[in-house]
Amino acid sequence: MNFEIRNNSPLILLVDPEKTQRLILRRAMEKEGYRVMEASDGEQCLEVCSYLKPDLVLLDAMMPGVDGFTCCSQLHSLMGKDCPPVLMTTVLNDQASVDLAFEVGAIDYVTKPVIWSLLRQRLYRLFQNQWAMGELQRLSLVDGLTKIANRRSFDERLPQEWHRLAREAAPLSLVLCDLDRFKNYNGLYGHQAGDECLQEVAKVLDESAKRPADLAARYGGEEFALILPNTDAEGAVRIAETIQGRLQASAIAHENSDVSKLVTLSMGVASEIPKPDSSEKALIEQADQALYRAKQQGGDRVVLPSSGS
Structure with missing residues (x-):
């Protein structure tokens, strides 16, 4: 796992058993301005999320030990409403696997091999929506005239x-x-x-x-x-x-x-x-x-x- 944190941009936890895949995706995401932490399996993912909440988990479905589907389900059980959104990557493209990804709590999925231009747009849209929801929540608690709490x-x-x-x-x-x-x-x-x-x-x-x-x-x-x-x-x-x-x-x-x-x-x-x-x-x-x-x-x-x- 790499724990380097450089600034206050969105923090993505990249979970993938393939070191080369992590390196390629990490470089691409950091070039876009994201912070990236790495985990090589589901157990490490659960460990990281127990003390540090990333803004998003990019989670491979097929991993040894705790696979991505089980890991996603356990994240939601352990963290409840504080669980970060999970974007799943998978070589599986059958309907049953897609349905299972959403059933265990993933908000979206990307098939492997990952096409960076597609993932880039998915990440942008997800963080844009998160910002909009956070801004709406903030505005709902602020008095429109005085700009203090309502x-x-x-x-x-x-x-x-x-x-x-x-x-x-x-x-x-x-x-x-x-x-x-x-x-x-x-x-x-x-x-x-x-x-x-x-x-x-x-x-x-x-x-x-x-x-x-x-x-x-x-x-x-x-x-x-x-x-x-x-x-x-x-x-x-x-x-x-x-x-x-x-x-x-x-x-x-x-x-x-x-x-x-x-x-x-x-x-x-x-x-x-x-x-x-x-x-x-x-x-x-x-x-x-x-x-x-x-x-x-x-x-x-x-x-x-x-x-x-």
């Missing part, structure tokens, strides 16, 4: 973090935010200016969610949310107060507000160490109640469930 992303991430931190017995904090007197803002400045205001506030929130696991999301309308894993109530309040300061520094005028002459946020903070048999819904309810109290107390403040301000 409500769907929030709804997926919060229970994930809740269950993860329940196992670690570590704190999880949630900050719910609402723009003060935003309807009045739209009434005075118009909806286009309102959209620009939402974009600016989203930018402030996103820049304040600094760690990789933190998530700033548009919760709905003029409401935003921050998911802060491994952060206790004190830390979450500090982040909320930092957001207040940055928003004030942005100095977005709001002449139609009785809270301030600048755009402000009311924020409700809740923090829990999740328990394995509990739900994240209680955390949302606490943050929502704290946000309601912040609005009732005049806005432009950070409130904890048990605090006055």
Whole structure:
């Protein structure tokens, strides 16, 4: 096996018992800009995929020991939804072999001897489709206006973090935010200016969610949310107060507000160490109640469930 990895282009695991065939295909694929790792049989393929996920497995069907059909089936059993796509190469061209290749999970096949121009186009199409699907998935989790995470992303991430931190017995904090007197803002400045205001506030929130696991999301309308894993109530309040300061520094005028002459946020903070048999819904309810109290107390403040301000 060759473990050289040179850059961030797609990584192909080439599995073929014939050394000369591997050398020819490797040179051709590397010339196209792909990274290539090699395995000479099914067992080596399974071993590599146990610790490194290639972007595609180019797998020969006819191999000694664990053949390509068995290897493909075992890859899917072991890796489940994380299994990389498998493109099978084979000297077999009968209908039964073709049907078996798809049955065990291959996404396509190429007959041997491999014609490089054909394989080149198959690889291009497969990676192009992968990119398109990944881009669609990414866009489905991003708010179109503010370009930060959307409500769907929030709804997926919060229970994930809740269950993860329940196992670690570590704190999880949630900050719910609402723009003060935003309807009045739209009434005075118009909806286009309102959209620009939402974009600016989203930018402030996103820049304040600094760690990789933190998530700033548009919760709905003029409401935003921050998911802060491994952060206790004190830390979450500090982040909320930092957001207040940055928003004030942005100095977005709001002449139609009785809270301030600048755009402000009311924020409700809740923090829990999740328990394995509990739900994240209680955390949302606490943050929502704290946000309601912040609005009732005049806005432009950070409130904890048990605090006055």
